Amino acid sequence: MSELTDVLAAIESLSADGRRLALATIVAVRGSTYRRPGARLLVPEEGDLIGNISGGCLENDVADVARVVMDEGRARIVSFDLTADDEAVWGWGLGCNGAIDLFVEPADKAAEVAGALRMALEEERPIAMVTVLSSDVAGTEQGDRLLVRPDGSTQGSLGDPAVDGAAREAALQLLALEKSDIRELAQGVHAFVEVLEPPVRLVICGAGHDVAPLVTAAEALGWRPVVVDDRPAFLTTERFPHAAELIFVERPDQIAKVVTIDARTFVAVMTHNFLRDKDYVRSLLRTPARYLAMLGPGARTTRLLHELRQEDLEITDGDLERIHAPAGLDLGAEGPEEIAAAIVAEIVAVKRRRGAGFLKDRPGPIHERHAPAR
Numbered sequence: 001m002s003e004l005t006d007v008l009a010a011i012e013s014l015s016a017d018g019r020r021l022a023l024a025t026i027v028a029v030r031g032s033t034y035r036r037p038g039a040r041l042l043v044p045e046e047g048d049l050i051g052n053i054s055g056g057c058l059e060n061d062v063a064d065v066a067r068v069v070m071d072e073g074r075a076r077i078v079s080f081d082l083t084a085d086d087e088a089v090w091g092w093g094l095g096c097n098g099a100i101d102l103f104v105e106p107a108d109k110a111a112e113v114a115g116a117l118r119m120a121l122e123e124e125r126p127i128a129m130v131t132v133l134s135s136d137v138a139g140t141e142q143g144d145r146l147l148v149r150p151d152g153s154t155q156g157s158l159g160d161p162a163v164d165g166a167a168r169e170a171a172l173q174l175l176a177l178e179k180s181d182i183r184e185l186a187q188g189v190h191a192f193v194e195v196l197e198p199p200v201r202l203v204i205c206g207a208g209h210d211v212a213p214l215v216t217a218a219e220a221l222g223w224r225p226v227v228v229d230d231r232p233a234f235l236t237t238e239r240f241p242h243a244a245e246l247i248f249v250e251r252p253d254q255i256a257k258v259v260t261i262d263a264r265t266f267v268a269v270m271t272h273n274f275l276r277d278k279d280y281v282r283s284l285l286r287t288p289a290r291y292l293a294m295l296g297p298g299a300r301t302t303r304l305l306h307e308l309r310q311e312d313l314e315i316t317d318g319d320l321e322r323i324h325a326p327a328g329l330d331l332g333a334e335g336p337e338e339i340a341a342a343i344v345a346e347i348v349a350v351k352r353r354r355g356a357g358f359l360k361d362r363p364g365p366i367h368e369r370h371a372p373a374r
Helices: 003-016 059-072 087-091 107-123 161-177 211-220 252-258 274-284 298-310 317-322 335-351
Strands: 021-032 040-044 076-081 097-106 127-135 145-148 154-156 181-186 189-196 201-205 224-229 245-248 265-269 291-294
Touching: 003 021, 003 040, 003 107, 021 059, 021 107, 021 189, 040 059, 059 076, 059 097, 097 107, 107 127, 107 145, 107 189, 127 161, 145 161, 161 181, 161 189, 201 211, 201 274, 211 224, 211 335, 252 274, 265 274, 265 335, 274 291, 274 298, 291 298, 291 335
Parallel strands: 201 224, 201 265, 224 245, 265 291
Antiparallel strands: 021 040, 021 097, 076 097, 127 145, 127 189, 145 154, 181 189
């Protein structure tokens, strides 16, 4: 289970029991920080903290603020600046040298967050949640929320039609970029526009023994690994206990008709059978799958694509960009477990639009800059 689902389950359980809690969400960062906007820490009145915002550096301090929020029943914005060039900062054991802004809200508002998270998970599509951080506009108050789906439909209101319109526009822009950020919606209204994404859907074509480590690695990240095969005897929960779904397809070239594959789907073809792989790829190239990986040397994939072209299948430059073969990052991986790690790492890089490589060779900051909360 991912950190997101842990927080979601805890909010729902504690709220149902009528227990007090507060939810802290990072809305902006500056400099080097351990977590990025959208990271959460749930603070129950009693019991362990759930989630993570700083790797252990600030959790206790945030918990103190959260208890004040519980008592007052209203949200707060709190900042922690660790950018001072002071031996004391490092002496506290802080693992970063940056600043973070957090929005800390009480139970009733946390329940609204849980509802938005649940919607994104159940609908398996992203949704943007616009939360007002500060406002000088009558009718628009701190903590007001508006949900925006990718199709432009909305739920809720920020109390002013003009502000709602600006929020919708900002949300659609950030949904397209798959990022969260602080935006000024109108003069005197600042909001955190958070893009909530469902877990990565990873479709694995093939149910061989080397698929199990990839399924396990994906599930450990909170993803939804789906195993597809035309051999029903191979599709068992004993072999793949961590799979979200096991799907039988009568013919590999019919996978697009049997399995839901959209623009957010990542696919790995690993049957180790050339003809079976070719049939899968023939069907998959007609889908909008964002990533299509294949095991085996590059010459094998070149031959496979050549044969598909000879069979009158059009393969565009865009198709070639989403084909990753050999699958995975160049880690020198040996064995199923390391190969699984290389494939998972490549998917993360593709999803984040990064070229991978060593961080020590990256010029400038590791992450993008975000606007501070007001």
